[in-house]
Amino acid sequence: MAVPYILTGRPCSGKTTLAAWLCRRLPQPVAGLRTLCTGRCEAGPLFSMQDLTTGRMVPISREENGRVCGIPRTFETFGTEVLQAAINSHARTVLVDEVGRFERNCTGYLDMLTELLAGPRTVVLTVKREDLPHLNALRAWPGAVQIDLDAESPETVRARLAQTLPASLHPGVSVRLFREEKCFGPGPLQLLELVGRTGSLHKAAAAMGMAYSKAWKMLGNLEAQWGFAMVERKGGGAGGGGCLLTPRAWDLLARYRAVQWAGEHAAHEEFARQFAEF
Numbered sequence: 001m002a003v004p005y006i007l008t009g010r011p012c013s014g015k016t017t018l019a020a021w022l023c024r025r026l027p028q029p030v031a032g033l034r035t036l037c038t039g040r041c042e043a044g045p046l047f048s049m050q051d052l053t054t055g056r057m058v059p060i061s062r063e064e065n066g067r068v069c070g071i072p073r074t075f076e077t078f079g080t081e082v083l084q085a086a087i088n089s090h091a092r093t094v095l096v097d098e099v100g101r102f103e104r105n106c107t108g109y110l111d112m113l114t115e116l117l118a119g120p121r122t123v124v125l126t127v128k129r130e131d132l133p134h135l136n137a138l139r140a141w142p143g144a145v146q147i148d149l150d151a152e153s154p155e156t157v158r159a160r161l162a163q164t165l166p167a168s169l170h171p172g173v174s175v176r177l178f179r180e181e182k183c184f185g186p187g188p189l190q191l192l193e194l195v196g197r198t199g200s201l202h203k204a205a206a207a208m209g210m211a212y213s214k215a216w217k218m219l220g221n222l223e224a225q226w227g228f229a230m231v232e233r234k235g236g237g238a239g240g241g242g243c244l245l246t247p248r249a250w251d252l253l254a255r256y257r258a259v260q261w262a263g264e265h266a267a268h269e270e271f272a273r274q275f276a277e278f
Helices: 015-025 072-088 107-117 133-139 154-162 186-198 201-208 212-226 247-274
Strands: 005-009 030-041 044-051 057-059 061-064 067-070 093-099 122-128 145-148 182-184 231-234 242-245
Touching (some): 005 133, 015 093, 015 122, 015 154, 030 057, 030 186, 044 061, 044 067, 044 072, 067 072, 072 093, 072 107, 107 122, 107 133, 122 133, 182 212, 186 212, 186 247, 242 247
Parallel strands (some): 005 122, 005 145, 093 122
Antiparallel strands (some): 030 044
């Protein structure tokens, strides 16, 4: 049985970024799924699950009676299928980013996750910091490398793990969009994703370690380059007020993510053919 890596921490603590860093240092190829913020309602952010192998994305939450609720069927069908495909594949590392309260009644999905953790593949799992039995069980998984990003910073963890996890050869793909000059890329993507998730430009900037004024300038440049509003600003208050992404901004994110996934997928396939002997 391989040793799994289980990451936990508060929202926007860097779990997803650190999990991606880990996957680049662990045995290749990587399969599994990741969770992306794909919308927001009055009650909070909405999420979808993406299959890393096919790029397919399916919603895992929706608004019901003024609350954000999970969609159990997505986990029990699509999620279980993705994990089963990873188990049956040639993947040597499986990413599951992330597990939270939405899965608490999804027995089939959780059973498949348990099978995956007990199997021969290295698993990188991010777990929300919530006091729920299924999450507590994952955080106490025997023999796992437990990483608490509320107790130590991602930089400290990377420095520690880099001593025992030398980087393997892997392709790196970074998609940037241009007109006369660059008009979109990883930085703006991260900013808009965090605004969409937190509903606040101030919180998004803080999560990126960026000054609020710089984030505001980046947002203004984006709106000037694309010719439409990226956010709907909500009035004042502590922390610079709130922001909601506009429908066109969400559409831009979806299209950019699709191009990004296609580039990554093509690069990894060609890399596997060209560098199989290295």
